Amino acid sequence: MATTLPPPPPPLETREASSTVRTLLRLWPYVRPVRARLLTAAVIAILASCIGLVIPLVLKWMVDGPIADRDPAGVWLGALYLLLLGLAEALLFGLRRWLVARPLAGVEAGMRAGLYRRLQRLPVAFHDRWPSGQLLSRGTTDLMLVRMFLAFPLTFLLVNGVTILVGVIIMLIQDWALGLVVLIPAVPVVVTCLIFEKRYSRASRLGQDQVGDLTTVVEESVLGIRVIKGFGRHRSQARVFRKLSEDLRGTELRKARLLGAIMSVIVTLPELAIGTTLVLGTMRVADGDLSAGTLVAFLSTALALRWPVDSIGFLLAMSQEAATATERYFEVMDTEEEEPGPHGARTPAASAGDDGLRFHDVTFRYPDAPSGSPPVLDRVDLHIRPGESMALVGATGSGKTTLTALVPRLHEATSGRITLDGTDITALSREELRCRVSVAFEEPTLFSAAVGENVLMGAGAAAGKDELERALGVAQADFVHALPQGTDTQVGEQGLSLSGGQRQRLALARAVVGQPDFLVLDDPLSALDVHTEAAVEAALRRVLADTTALIVAHRPSTVLLADRVALLSGGRITAVGTHHELLRTNAEYAHLMAGDPVGQKEEQR
Numbered sequence: 001m002a003t004t005l006p007p008p009p010p011p012l013e014t015r016e017a018s019s020t021v022r023t024l025l026r027l028w029p030y031v032r033p034v035r036a037r038l039l040t041a042a043v044i045a046i047l048a049s050c051i052g053l054v055i056p057l058v059l060k061w062m063v064d065g066p067i068a069d070r071d072p073a074g075v076w077l078g079a080l081y082l083l084l085l086g087l088a089e090a091l092l093f094g095l096r097r098w099l100v101a102r103p104l105a106g107v108e109a110g111m112r113a114g115l116y117r118r119l120q121r122l123p124v125a126f127h128d129r130w131p132s133g134q135l136l137s138r139g140t141t142d143l144m145l146v147r148m149f150l151a152f153p154l155t156f157l158l159v160n161g162v163t164i165l166v167g168v169i170i171m172l173i174q175d176w177a178l179g180l181v182v183l184i185p186a187v188p189v190v191v192t193c194l195i196f197e198k199r200y201s202r203a204s205r206l207g208q209d210q211v212g213d214l215t216t217v218v219e220e221s222v223l224g225i226r227v228i229k230g231f232g233r234h235r236s237q238a239r240v241f242r243k244l245s246e247d248l249r250g251t252e253l254r255k256a257r258l259l260g261a262i263m264s265v266i267v268t269l270p271e272l273a274i275g276t277t278l279v280l281g282t283m284r285v286a287d288g289d290l291s292a293g294t295l296v297a298f299l300s301t302a303l304a305l306r307w308p309v310d311s312i313g314f315l316l317a318m319s320q321e322a323a324t325a326t327e328r329y330f331e332v333m334d335t336e337e338e339e340p341g342p343h344g345a346r347t348p349a350a351s352a353g354d355d356g357l358r359f360h361d362v363t364f365r366y367p368d369a370p371s372g373s374p375p376v377l378d379r380v381d382l383h384i385r386p387g388e389s390m391a392l393v394g395a396t397g398s399g400k401t402t403l404t405a406l407v408p409r410l411h412e413a414t415s416g417r418i419t420l421d422g423t424d425i426t427a428l429s430r431e432e433l434r435c436r437v438s439v440a441f442e443e444p445t446l447f448s449a450a451v452g453e454n455v456l457m458g459a460g461a462a463a464g465k466d467e468l469e470r471a472l473g474v475a476q477a478d479f480v481h482a483l484p485q486g487t488d489t490q491v492g493e494q495g496l497s498l499s500g501g502q503r504q505r506l507a508l509a510r511a512v513v514g515q516p517d518f519l520v521l522d523d524p525l526s527a528l529d530v531h532t533e534a535a536v537e538a539a540l541r542r543v544l545a546d547t548t549a550l551i552v553a554h555r556p557s558t559v560l561l562a563d564r565v566a567l568l569s570g571g572r573i574t575a576v577g578t579h580h581e582l583l584r585t586n587a588e589y590a591h592l593m594a595g596d597p598v599g600q601k602e603e604q605r
Contacts, residue, residue: 020197020323024149026330030111031150034103041099042155048092049163049308053170055085056300060174064293100151108147115139115329121337124410125367133216134209138332141211142325149322153315160308160315167305174298175290178277182302185269189309193316196262200317203258205324207251214244255317262313270309274302355421356548357384357407357518362416364402375414376402378571386421389549391559391579393592394568400552401442403568404520407550408437420518438516440524442552444507446498451480451506452487458510471513474539476532477505501528505536512543519549525558537561556593565589 031038058081066074119127119135172179221228221237228234278299284290364377376399384390394400405411406418409430418425425433438458446454455471456463468487472480479502483489491497498506508524525533540561553559559579567575567582567589575586582589 020201020319023323023326024319027146027150027326030107034107037099037103038150038155041096042158044092044099045096045155045159046162048089048096049159050166051085051089051092052304053163053167053301055082056170056297056304058082058085059300060293060297062293063296064291068293096155100155104147104151107150108143111146111329112139112143115143115332118333118335118337122332122335123412124405126335129368131212131216133214133219134212135332136219137208137212137215138325138328142208142328145318145321145325146329149318149325153318153322156311157315157319160311163308164305167301167308171298171301174294174301175281178281178298181277181280182270182273185273188269189266189312192262192265193312196258196313197316197320200255200258201320201324203251203255204317204320205327207248207255208321208324208328210244210248210251214241214248217241217244259313259317262316263310266313267310270302270306274299277302356386356388357390357550358382358419359403359406360417360419362403362406362418363414364399364406364411365414366411374571376571377406379416380568380571380573382566382573382576384548384550386548387546388564389544389547389551389562391551391553391562391565392568393553393559393565393589395592398568399571400568401522404439404522404550404552407518407520408434408439435514436516437518437520438511438514439520440508440511440522442522442526444500444503446491446503446506448490448492450485450488450490451483454491454506455487455509455513458512459514463513467513467515471509474512474536474543475505475509476535476539477502477509480506501532504528505532508536508540512540515547517548519544519547520551521549522552523554523558524551526554533557559593567592 058078062075062078065071066078115138168179168183171182217237217240221241228237281290281295281298285292285295359380359382362377362380363375365373365375369375380403382390392400392403402411406413407425409425420428420433420436428436447457452468455468458471459467472478472487480487480489504524504526505528508521511519511521511524525536528536534557537557537560544561549562551558551562553562553565556579559565563578564576565579565582566573567586569588575582575589577585583593
């Protein structure tokens with residue numbers, strides 16, 4: 001059954017902004033296991049902030065009491081109270097930090113592990129469409145922003161809100177008239193915050209997408225450094241990098257301007273209000289309407305609220321960064337995984353003539369293909385008998401690689417079905433299917449691991465040294481024993497420390513090491529020299545004698561490994577026969593084989 005994939009995220013201009021709160025609430029399943037510690041940390045932080053608001057009340061007592069009465073002992077006692085309150089506040093904030101550090105690191109690690117698992121389970125078509133840098137930035141930078149939000153803004157938006165509320169109540173109790181003066185900036189500050197939130201959200205999303213694009217360019221430049229140097233394209237690549245860097249710089253400057261604008265409003269208006277209360281309060285103290293201690297306490301409380309108020313700007317900015325990071329994270333997590341298929345599915349007995357590997361009226365169209373475009377594969381019917389090797393031949397772009405990718409369900413057939421020994425492959429779990437079918441791709445991919453580890457990836461957990469040596473022998477990869485640590489030698493990223501032929505032989509060894517029932521080889525010998533190719537073919541014939549195989553071939557020497565040949569043309573199988581038969585009876589096949597000495601000899605026969 002075909003899989004429908006959502007496209008990569010649309011351009012920022014066409015995407016509707018989602019609620020910040022609604023987006024951040026999606027983090028709850030990850031936060032729930034540590035909610036007790038986070039809640040405790042929030043309560044401790046609120047308590048610490050409220051202790052800070054007690055300090056102005058102590059100052060009021062000291063000014064109206066010991067200082068006014070010229071009581072040195074009372075002043076020293078008040079100083080002791082202030083010291084103890086300050087120490088208590090510092091210790092409580094330190095305890096809050098300790099409470100959240102470990103669990104939130106675990107939350108980040110869990111989210112990153114979940115993202116990695118999801119990426120492994122997403123269809124190949126998803127990875128074909130998404131730039132790798134965008135995925136990398138979601139698993140690194142975005143999750144760091146989420147952790148920072150959970151550690152700081154999440155708590156302090158609540159803590160500072162409670163602190164401001166308690167502080168305003170204290171000021172109104174001390175003197176309601178001065179309290180109302182201090183509250184005047186509240187309306188313009190709230191309006192400014194609402195405008196800021198909307199604009200900063202768009203800039204934040206744009207910046208994080210640009211980080212992903214920049215990461216993609218850096219990764220491609222590193223992996224393609226040989227091409228860049230070989231063609232002298234370092235200047236053009238540098239221009240691309242500079243352009244993306246300048247775009248990102250412009251976005252970051254825009255964010256800085258937005259943050260600077262809101263900070264100027266949030267800082268300036270309350271400061272003007274405090275200055276006004278200072279003037280009015282001083283006049284009232286001079287007139288005897290207000291005690292000096294009350295004015296000191298009022299102003300001290302107002303100054304204590306400067307940090308909670310001033311922090312609103314960057315707390316909102318960090319929250320928006322986290323919201324867009326969360327949105328980007330769930331764009332991947334919300335993508336539908338490959339259906340695992342039934343577990344432990346029973347394999348029905350194959351009916352006569354319906355065993356081996358068979359394509360039944362298979363049609364395939366890529367999920368993102370334009371509506372009405374012709375399918376890549378159109379009603380393909382092909383039967384590979386048990387133990388038979390079938391070569392698949394066709395012009396470039398005819399769909400050979402796509403056809404082979406349908407067997408291990410790297411892509412899903414749009415219609416029709418594929419059977420292994422009479423069983424529809426969709427009736428098997430993917431794990432079972434991929435244990436029975438082994439694949440060697442045209443582009444051999446190796447991982448930054450030991451040679452032996454790379455090869456044994458194609459076998460079960462029980463495979464060991466004997467299976468490894470057998471596979472290396474089949475692939476004529478004995479060169480590994482001359483490496484510094486033999487099969488324990490670490491290959492570089494993408495295996496680029498090895499030659500193309502060496503990588504291809506290790507990929508072939510990986511395909512045969514598990515002795516699969518079905519073998520799918522996509523032009524497995526294209527990078528080998530003539531002598532090595534002959535040796536590999538001789539060893540591979542012994543493997544193919546006991547395996548049902550489908551081999552994509554471009555050269556007659558590879559075609560001759562197979563018992564029969566299928567010609568793929570226009571998305572359909574147009575001819576099936578032996579190499580000799582097709583050379584005599586099919587002009588298109590003869591043309592494809594033309595120019596190769598082996599093909600010319602066969603034509604002459």
